[in-house]
Amino acid sequence: MSYTLLRGLFVIRYPDLPRQGPEPDGDTVKFRPDSPALVEGLHRPSGTPPDINARGISARLESIDALETHFSETHQELVGANAARDMLLELLGFTGVTFFEDHPNKVETADQDSIRGYVLSNGIDANGRLIGFVYPGDPDEPDGADVYLNEARVDDSANATLMEEGLAYPAFYATLPASLRTHLAGKSRAARAAQAGLWRNSTADPNGKATVPNLNALQQLVMWPKLFRRLVPYLAAGATDFTNFDAWLRADTVHRDDPLFLLDRGEYGNMHDVISAAGNDVQLTVWPEEFVISPDPAPPGVPTRTP
Known part of the structure; x- marks a missing residue:
């Protein structure tokens, strides 16, 4: 299956509204695409249009499910939840990230409020989020390119690293090609066998x-x-x-x-x-x-x- 390549910025803090900024976690990060029209044209399996505005859209990492840092005024075990979040930010290139003491899911300071990266996406989910594999830096391909996603390129994604490190559970949806599902399932089983990350508890x-x-x-x-x-x-x-x-x-x-x-x-x-x-x-x-x-x-x- 081909994926659409979307160049843009990963954003973790709004300098003008830091206390109203994004709340990155272990499987979701704000993304501001260079070409919003490309996002509008993505497949919508649930019929939901992308929830995108001038500040961007939430990018939900395909295939993984990290412990919840916040959900309906609750959370999961925070050591594991925060470890996944911190690893994702590190993989994307963010450094010096701190969070407000009274708003522990919002970024207070960071060496970079936003950073270049790209998403390989094949659709929008029922919540209007961009679903895809996320990567730091700028790729060789142009914005909007159709990319055939193979196992080697999946392995370069933050998604795969989080699964390999045992910092996220698998969550495979029918929109994921079977070959990639099988490949990532092997990574999950290996992390569980090694008792890596969250699998210890x-x-x-x-x-x-x-x-x-x-x-x-x-x-x-x-x-x-x-x-x-x-x-x-x-x-x-x-x-x-x-x-x-x-x-x-x-x-x-x-x-x-x-x-x-x-x-x-x-x-x-x-x-x-x-x-x-x-x-x-x-x-x-x-x-x-x-x-x-x-x-x-x-x-x-x-x-x-x-x-």
Whole structure:
């Protein structure tokens, strides 16, 4: 599959509005493209147009899911979450980065507020973010070039490095070519076997259940972030155990019970098929590289490609 090459600037701080600036984390960073029209022309599997303005668009790193530094007024285990964020900024070339003490996700100072880089993207996600593989510096190809993305070039991306270092879980969507998925799955398995990074403390996975009595306890754990993002609203609504979690998931097949393709079984399923939850215990029963997630569907009549 070909990807569109987008030259531009990665931006982590607004000099004129530092306290209202971006909030980079381990898998998302603000990107200001040289040619915004190229972003407007990308594929939109969920029908959502790019959420772009004069300051740029959020670039969501393809294939990985880092621990949440912030999500709906919660967070995951912060040592691992901040390690992924700091590594991403370092890989892109940022130095001297500090964060506000009272706004710990916003950059207070940095040697560079923005830095040249590029994204290889094949689409916009359901939240209007640019999905792609991110790289520092300027490439040889011109802006807007169609690039056939192979394993060697993927290995040069920040995405692949974060997975190799065990600083992010895999999260494979159906928009990712199968050859790249297989290649990156191997990196994830190798990092897990080496107990690198977050894998030393990973829980709620096929190796063991996590006991989650409440929302505060959840925030101290290392687990697949997409599972965490399902647990937060369930617990925040007042649930005291997981008795009704399966039914809660199944009630919304777009925002909760994502459709999946289960690679080991060769069949379609949903999120509830890979989660076991009872009492205060919850567990992902299949490693996240062993299934493919379907993007949110486009509403009826909404185009997925621009004219």
